[in-house]
Amino acid sequence: MRGRFTGVRLVRPPAVAPALLSAVALTLLSAVALTLLSVASPAQAAGYRYWSFWQAGAQGSWAYATQGPATARPADGEVNGFRFAVSADSADSTRPRTAPDFAALCADTPAKPGTKRIGVVIDFGIPADAPEGETPPAPEQRTACARVDPAASSAEALAAVAKPLRYNSDALLCAIAGYPESGCGEQIAASKPTASPSPSHASPASPASGAQQDTQEDARAAQDTEGGPSLGVLAGIAAVLALGGAAFRQSRSRSRSRSRRRRG
Structure with a gap:
């Protein structure tokens, strides 16, 4: 009687498209930036x-x-x-x-x-x-x-x-x-x-x-707003958005390279 071996097959989870991950990350970074902007520039009546x-x-x-x-x-x-x-x-x-x-x-x-x-x-x-x-x-x-x-x-x-x-x-x-x-x-x-x-x-x-x-x-003006975010805050927001954009472009570039190798 032959022995039977029942193995466990490892199933790799489906890969998530890098472009999708980068897009999600960019969206989150943008939300953070907008939050910082709203906090940095409170309306003044x-x-x-x-x-x-x-x-x-x-x-x-x-x-x-x-x-x-x-x-x-x-x-x-x-x-x-x-x-x-x-x-x-x-x-x-x-x-x-x-x-x-x-x-x-x-x-x-x-x-x-x-x-x-x-x-x-x-x-x-x-x-x-x-x-x-x-x-x-x-x-x-x-x-x-x-x-x-x-x-x-x-x-x-x-x-x-x-x-x-x-x-x-x-x-x-x-x-x-x-x-x-x-x-x-x-x-x-x-x-x-x-x-x-x-x-x-x-x-x-x-x-x-x-x-x-x-x-x-x-006075015919309900309220005017004054003040605004500091240059440091604006620079930080710009840096966050720039990094997010760079990550997104890099991810897309890697995805194109993989597609060309498969076709080759």
């Missing part, structure tokens, strides 16, 4: 330097006004606030720094028949937000109690205690008590990414405008 308009909210807080001072008609005992700052939205940093306390603001202004009293807080902001060559007037925070007609708007109450006011041709409030001397809602490059402007958050408008205007929207 634009800020705006302007007077924002606030109204007293709940529990002694400030609430960003939903309409302009020209159309807002506060009742007796309310408080309006104005803050000059650089911001891309209604962040807390642009709120008036003095609390809207009507009792304290109008303690020395007794009620009078046929009139109403409106507390007014004016915050001229910090030196860092001032236009070039200007500084906020001292004191930086001022308060007043405006006694006005019962039908008076917030803009009229402001004019009663903080002249001179300045408006631009678009009826945007540019200066309170003469500050700043120039400029109006200009766009400022932000030092870090900020939130996108909100159309409902607007800056004060003049009595002639009839509606609150948004300085961010008025």
Whole structure:
């Protein structure tokens, strides 16, 4: 009886085309390069330097006004606030720094028949937000109690205690008590990414405008981007892509050589 030997046949896995491997590698390298590029150049939003308009909210807080001072008609005992700052939205940093306390603001202004009293807080902001060559007037925070007609708007109450006011041709409030001397809602490059402007958050408008205007929207540019990848990062990305391309070409060259040898 003959012995039988059962061997194990080794099966070589099918070869993967070198060109395919190189193409995959190049794709991965490109993805890495694009990721580096996106990380190296973060978008930077634009800020705006302007007077924002606030109204007293709940529990002694400030609430960003939903309409302009020209159309807002506060009742007796309310408080309006104005803050000059650089911001891309209604962040807390642009709120008036003095609390809207009507009792304290109008303690020395007794009620009078046929009139109403409106507390007014004016915050001229910090030196860092001032236009070039200007500084906020001292004191930086001022308060007043405006006694006005019962039908008076917030803009009229402001004019009663903080002249001179300045408006631009678009009826945007540019200066309170003469500050700043120039400029109006200009766009400022932000030092870090900020939130996108909100159309409902607007800056004060003049009595002639009839509606609150948004300085961010008025700039007619949602956001500009600044900065970009460094030369070193760009050089690195270029090197990665170049190496990937060289590997791909070399692989194709080897594949052609093998094909010619088979035909020969």
